[in-house]
Amino acid sequence: MTQVLDRFTQRVHALTQGGLNIAYEHQDRAGVKAQDLLSEVASGKLDMAHATAYYWTRRSPAFNFFSTVPFGMLPQEHYAWLRHGGGLELWQKLAATHGVHVLPCG
Numbered sequence: 001m002t003q004v005l006d007r008f009t010q011r012v013h014a015l016t017q018g019g020l021n022i023a024y025e026h027q028d029r030a031g032v033k034a035q036d037l038l039s040e041v042a043s044g045k046l047d048m049a050h051a052t053a054y055y056w057t058r059r060s061p062a063f064n065f066f067s068t069v070p071f072g073m074l075p076q077e078h079y080a081w082l083r084h085g086g087g088l089e090l091w092q093k094l095a096a097t098h099g100v101h102v103l104p105c106g
Helices: 002-015 034-043 061-066 075-084 087-096
Strands: none
Touching: 061 087, 075 087
């Protein structure tokens, strides 16, 4: 996984002509549980994080709709809903009430 992350950060650096540098920490080294990433980003302790939205169900049950879960939409259907069915706008509206901006990734 580290090679993939290294390649990604190098590519972003090259595409932005050095304008954006990404440094990453693995969750176990950062000492932050996935369930707490939303709060950590909202508070400014982390600049960004990568996780699945259902980790934040305790903040709002609506976050479940923005993850693929058993018996829910297939990943392709979910992505189509986010991109073409208004799902991304709903997710960003929900996330904004918690002080973060979200983007689909993965």
